[in-house]
Amino acid sequence: MANTSSRTLRLLSLLQTHRYWPGTELADRLEVSVRTLRRDVDRLRELGYPVEAQRGVDGGYQLAAGAALPPLVIDDEEAVALAVGLHSATRVDGIAEASVRVLAKVVQVMPTRLRRQVDALRAMTVPATWGGSAETAVDPAVLTVIALACRDDERLRFAYTAADGARTDRHVEPHRLVPLGRRWYLVAYDLDRHGWRNFRLDRLTGPAVTGARFRPRELPAADAAEFVRRGLKEMPRPYQVEVLVDAPAATVRERIGRWCTVEEVDAGHCRIHMTSDDLAWPAMALGVAGADVHVLEPPELRTELHAWAARFRRA
Amino acid sequence: MANTSSRTLRLLSLLQTHRYWPGTELADRLEVSVRTLRRDVDRLRELGYPVEAQRGVDGGYQLAAGAALPPLVIDDEEAVALAVGLHSATRVDGIAEASVRVLAKVVQVMPTRLRRQVDALRAMTVPATWGGSAETAVDPAVLTVIALACRDDERLRFAYTAADGARTDRHVEPHRLVPLGRRWYLVAYDLDRHGWRNFRLDRLTGPAVTGARFRPRELPAADAAEFVRRGLKEMPRPYQVEVLVDAPAATVRERIGRWCTVEEVDAGHCRIHMTSDDLAWPAMALGVAGADVHVLEPPELRTELHAWAARFRRA
DNA sequence: GGCATTGCGGCCACTTCCTGACCTGAATTA
């Protein structure tokens, strides 16, 4: 308790919870002399954390933005918020992997009572997979279990439903999680089939680590993403949606600009473009647009809209 | 660098990135003897972080879930993921405040180059406010600036557009952020008007800290949420949507169960219920449901659906 | 411009604890 490293950590935590701290108060809280506090601050600075100080009346210390990130000291509530938030970040291109990595990190050290809270709250958050039907959504618990197994080189068992509907039990050495397109894939070495395989996470249920660790094998590909791409026979080609809207570009952009690109045609018309695997998404967007539309591409969207129209008219 | 506290921190970081570590490897990485490593591990344990060890062949150390959360050691990518994810967590009831708190914490110590990345990525994430139009969404930058000002007791200036459209410049001592209903409010002491005020964050632009700190005043209410509630003349009552769907409950639940509660009526029909400020949301959901619907409540939804039908028919 | 406040950092003496080496013991697995 009266340790130096412990105190350094506590100082870091204090500096993170409130910006300005008078030296005397910090010294008081840490139960050391002001001189020692100054030395502690120096220590933090030597570790690369930019602690700035202001002299004079009402001066104090503050933690500024630096080159490296200091260890984040968080409390229970904040950890829950973190876990819930990261869940939705796993869908954002470019940071999906990093999200899963931190998520695994947080979940691993989180007390079980907090984990229950997280599970309860996650149920309330709206999944961000707009166009996706339920099958494309990945259970976050599945994601973290597998992420941890990959990270820690632990063997994994799960049930897998192949594209043709055949259900099999698998025993694998997980290698890496790869977000590709709008899906997650697990690249793993199948221990029963003696070869590398791709698994779509949304077709995988009940993953559980066996507890056995393994020495990673070498993947027969440049990297995991490359391996997945190679393994995919045919990518489901997404629809390229192109629609003319009878409304000013500015209006349309304000209403649905977040989901598509809007291009001005003239004062009262614009053209929008979006990409989607599923026709429900563009249909929703066009509904929210609140103006007459003319579908240019694809023809199937027209059928979809007419189907919605028929149903809504009967409502 | 060869410091003890620095090494303790590095050990913590190593234990967070990979689960199992043989003692010899840890000692090697930290450039100390195995004996010293054991002592470092002991130190961590004394600080309350449960480092578990496994003996025997292929044994090692691992960081387990404990009572308290250890400081999270994260890298750049992970920090970006964190910030992006937390942004969406600010919309989840119950953890909104905690989310903003961590967000402020992370943003404050984040190098500016990362902040730019976060801003770029946030633009891509789909806002979770389904039914909400753009005006109810709060700029995350605004949120963090204000959160930091509240936390650090720093005076704040911003422009405010009142409900009647009048624009004024404000100079306040921020007290607390309150998420209520689907909105964020700032409770602050207005320095020009000499009194406590509520500000809706979506009506507030260009917040900037003046740099001047202040000694917090006492709020004339039990807590900030209470004060906001008292100040709100009328809460916008959300629509209670109730619809009969001509499809089996299981089917409907699979398609849109995430957005509403589904109740079985008989084998081929079910009743769904949801709450929304905006009619576009239920309309979208009913579209995705892919079956005939009968609107029970509210009548306005029927009008909305007919409007969509008319437009889609013309498409 | 003077003055109080607050951080900065040098110096010194004292104490603490850190470190590595060596040892024995206990748990675990092949």
Added chain:
DNA sequence: TAATTCAGGTCAGGAAGTGGCCGCAATGCC
């Protein structure tokens, strides 16, 4: 049973942390 790996005691030398003191430099108030 043997090998591996963590646990922890002991010891001696050295490194560091600590508090008290000092003069100095910013800063803001009167």
